[in-house]
Amino acid sequence: MKKILLALAGALCSTVFAVGQYDGIYQNPLDNNYYLSVHTNGTAMIVTGYSSMPTSGLGVTMTGVGTIRPNALDYFDLLNGLINGNAATVSGNYAFRGCQVTANIVFTASNATVTFPIVQQSALASSQGFNCRALFPINAIVFPKIF
Incomplete structure (x- = not known):
């Protein structure tokens, strides 16, 4: 019985901890504080960008908890799509x-x-004079894989 349970646990773990060929952490060479975390499941891909920026008195209010004024704000950007071979969109x-x-x-x-x-302004960005295109260089950025 123990052998059956161990075999089953091993099979489940190999599914849960499956890693795609390009899964990992990549660092932005233009901003050493910005990372991409890449995860695949078959042809599906999710890419999350993580960074932190200094704040100056920004208050963050959480209902039922209160307001905190952090000296830095950690944030993420979330993208998803498909990978085919070594190319993803x-x-x-x-x-x-x-x-x-x-x-x-x-x-x-x-x-x-x-x-x-493709870089498009949201209504929010447009109404506040935020320039989305200025965030992204015209040329490609090569992110080295660090993990």
Whole structure:
């Protein structure tokens, strides 16, 4: 009975901890404080960008908890889409939902080359004079894989 349970546990763990060929953490060479976390499941891909920015008196209120004024704000950008071979196309929100972007990513064993062919302003960004296109260079960014 123990052997059956161990075999079953091993089979489940291999499914739960499955890692795609390009899954990992990539660091932005233009901003050492910005990372991409890449995860795949078959042809589905999710890419999350993580960073932190200093704040100056920004108050964050949580219902039932109170307000805190952090000296830095950690944030993430979430994109999802499909991968085919070593090329992926993912779309989603950037900059606190101010921008809608589509990114093309080409992977090698050691890096991810990212371009942003589509960058659109949300109504929120437009109403506040935020320039989404200024966030993304015209040329590709090569993110080295660090984990």
